[in-house]
Amino acid sequence: IVMMQSPDSLAVSLGERVTITCRSSQSVLYTSNKRNYLAWYQHKAGQPPRLLLYWASTRESGVPDRFTGSGSETNFTLTISRLQAEDVAVYYCQQYYTSPSTFGQGTKLDIK
Amino acid sequence: EVQLLESGGDLVQPGGSLRLSCAASGFTFESFAMSWVRQAPGKGLEWVSVVYSGGVSRYYADSVQGRFTISRDNSRNIVYLQMDSLRAEDTAVYYCAKNHLGGYALYAFDVWGQGTLVTVSS
Numbered sequence: 001i002v003m004m005q006s007p008d009s010l011a012v013s014l015g016e017r018v019t020i021t022c023r024s025s026q027s028v029l030y031t032s033n034k035r036n037y038l039a040w041y042q043h044k045a046g047q048p049p050r051l052l053l054y055w056a057s058t059r060e061s062g063v064p065d066r067f068t069g070s071g072s073e074t075n076f077t078l079t080i081s082r083l084q085a086e087d088v089a090v091y092y093c094q095q096y097y098t099s100p101s102t103f104g105q106g107t108k109l110d111i112k
Numbered sequence: 113e114v115q116l117l118e119s120g121g122d123l124v125q126p127g128g129s130l131r132l133s134c135a136a137s138g139f140t141f142e143s144f145a146m147s148w149v150r151q152a153p154g155k156g157l158e159w160v161s162v163v164y165s166g167g168v169s170r171y172y173a174d175s176v177q178g179r180f181t182i183s184r185d186n187s188r189n190i191v192y193l194q195m196d197s198l199r200a201e202d203t204a205v206y207y208c209a210k211n212h213l214g215g216y217a218l219y220a221f222d223v224w225g226q227g228t229l230v231t232v233s234s
Contacts, residue, residue, distance in 0.1 A: 039220035041157075048207055048224035049149075049157065060212075060222060092157055096218045099171045101147075101159040 001025050001095050005104035011112040018080035020107045022093035027073040030097065037097035040069055040078045043106075044089045052091075053078070085111060114138035114223050116208045121228030124198055128232070132193040134208030134225055141189040145211040147221060148182065148193045150204035150230075160206070163191060165215025176202075198232045205229050 002025040012018050028037045036056035041049040051060045053069035056076055066081040080087055088111060093104040120132040134146070148160040161172045161182040170182050181194040191208060205227040212222035 037219075041221075043157070048226055049221075050224075051212065051220055051222045054212060054220035054222075090156075094157075094159075094220065096220055099162070099218055100173045101162075101218050103157045103159065106156040 001028065001098060001102055003093055003095055003102050003104040005091075005093060005107050007107060008105065009108040009110070011110040012083050013112045014085060015082050018078075018083050018087070018109060020078045020091055020109075022071075022076040022078070022104050024074045024076075024095055024097075028095045028097035029073045036072055036076070037095055038069075038071075038076050039094045039096065040067075041092045041094065042087075042089045043092060049092065080109075083109075083111070114210075116210065116223055116225035118206065118208050118225040118228040121206065121230045123231045123233065125234050126199060126232055128198050129194070129196045130198065130230060132195065132206055132208075132228060132230070134191045134193075136189045136191070136208075136210070139210070139223075142186040143215050145215050145218065146184060146191040147209045147211070147218075148191075149207045149209050149221070149224075150202075151207070151227075152201070152204040155204075158204075161193065162218055164217075169216070171218075195230070198230075200232050203230060203232050 038056040040053040043049040057069040068079045090106045147162040163182045179197045184191045207227045208225040209221035210223040211219045213219045
């Protein structure tokens with residue numbers, strides 16, 4: 001499954017809303033449990049990636065509620081409601097519906 | 113505290129071999145599948161391999177199939193990645209990562225190590 005993110009990079013003003021999209025080449029919705037096998041990660045320079053959301057919209061423990069995931073089947077969105085300086089990072093989506101698991105190419109987020 | 117600590121990264125010549133280790137602590141290691149994920153310089157994340165809880169079921173990315181072998185020692189809480197026939201394009205930071213849920217399928221990764229650098233160059 002090929003994962004495609006857009007945009008590749010963006011710069012947004014502090015306090016503004018950020019939207020990153022992720023599309024999969026085939027559905028990652030497992031119909032038997034109605035779960036989308038899609039995760040989002042935040043990756044800051046010099047640190048390991050951090051899990052933000054899984055099942056497309058379930059926030060990992062400790063993740064601020066300004067991070068929200070939505071979407072189903074092949075189209076997904078990560079939204080940061082009010083950008084803060086510490087959100088500067090590269091964001092990746094990942095499908096774990098089938099092996100090999102695959103990541104999007106990443107979206108680099110900066111402050112404008 | 114849940115923790116993963118990788119080791120074994122080094123400079124190696126093309127065609128050479130290297131074994132990475134990942135020591136886990138703070139959780140019931142045998143209950144979770146473990147993966148390796150890499151990031152080449154200036155590139156994105158690439159899933160490399162997974163080993164399920166029992167250690168028998170293992171899966172690989174096409175790019176490493178037949179050259180890399182993943183294994184685990186549940187008595188010592190360690191997962192390994194044996195890398196043979198290394199190529200320049202294997203140069204990357206290699207991360208060990210824990211399944212967020214369960215031991216017998218691929219899921220999201222909720223715990224990551226700090227990574228270990230593998231450089232393949234003559």
